[in-house]
C-alpha cells in the first residue's frame with residue numbers, strides 16, 4: 188500500500204466516529220508498505236498489510252473471507268479480468284463499457300474512490316483524471332490481481348475455453364496509465380475507511396444490488412464525497428436478489444413500501460434529496476444505460492444492461 192494513503196485512512200469499525208489509523212511498518216519497498224499493520228488507537232483493532240495489500244474490511248476474520256464468496260474463486264477472477272480488459276487484449280467480443288463510463292467522469296484534483304472495484308479497470312480509468320484513485324473491494328483475490336497489474340504493469344489472464352481447457356493471454360498496461368496514481372485496498376463498501384468529504388469523485392458500478400444494505404452503501408458514498416465539488420457515478424442492472432439482500436433492503440424492484448418501483452428512479456430521487464437521506468443534495472446531470480459484458484467461457488457471455496446516473500454537487 189502506498190505510504191501516502193495512510194493519512195487518509197480511518198477505522199471502519201469505529202464509524203460513525205472517524206478515528207485516524209496509526210501505521211507500523213515492517214517492510215517497505217519503493218514507497219509501498221509491503222508488510223505492516225494499521226492500528227486503531229480507539230478500538231485497538233489491527234488491520235494487516237500483507238504482500239502490499241491492506242485489509243480494512245471490518246467484517247473479515249483473520250483467516251480471510253469465507254470460501255462462499257464467489258468473487259474469490261479462480262473462474263470468477265478470470266471472468267472479471269476478461270470483462271475489464273478484453274478490449275486491451277484485442278478480443279473482438281469485448282465491450283466498450285468501461286471507456287463509456289470513463290467518458291462520463293470529469294478531471295479533478297484530489298482523491299477518487301471506486302467502490303467494488305473488482306480487478307481495477309475503472310479505478311485505472313479514474314486515475315487518469317485525478318491525483319489518486321483508490322479501488323476498494325472486499326474480494327482479496329480481486330484486489331491482489333489489481334495490485335499485481337499496478338505493480339508489475341502486466342498480468343497473465345487465464346481464459347477458460349471449455350471445461351478444463353484454458354488459454355493464457357498476457358495483459359500489459361498502456362504506458363500512459365500511471366501506477367503512482369492508483370491504489371487498491373480490501374474494504375467494505377458499507378463501511379469505507381475514509382474521512383467524510385475526502386473524495387472529489389466516486390463510482391459505484393454494478394455493486395448496489397450485490398450488497399446486503401444498499402441504502403447504507405449510498406450513505407457511505409455520500410459521507411465520503413465532498414459536500415461541494417464532487418461527482419458521483421452509479422451504474423447497475425438492479426438485479427435485486429434475496430441472495431444479496433433481504434427484500435426489505437432493496438431500493439427498487441418492489442411493488443409496495445418506501446422504495447417501490449424502479450431502482451434507478453429511486454436512487455435518483457434519493458440523490459436529489461427525496462427523502463433527505465443523502466445531504467447535501469445532488470444535482471442530476473445525466474442518466475442512461477451502458478451494455479456491459481462478462482465472459483464465462485469461449486462460447487458463453489452474459490450481456491447486462493447497466494443503468495447509470497451521474498450526479499454532481
Ligand SMILES: C[S@@+](CC[C@H](N)C(=O)[O-])C[C@H]1O[C@@H](n2cnc3c(N)ncnc32)[C@H](O)[C@@H]1O
Nearest residue numbers: 258303304305324325326374375376392393397
Ligand atoms: C458485479 S461486480 C462489479 C465490479 C466492478 N465494479 C465492475 O463494474 O466491473 C461486484 C463487485 O463488488 C464487490 N463487492 C461485493 N460486495 C462488496 C462490499 N460489501 N464491499 C466491497 N466490495 C464488494 C465484489 O467483490 C465484486 O468485485
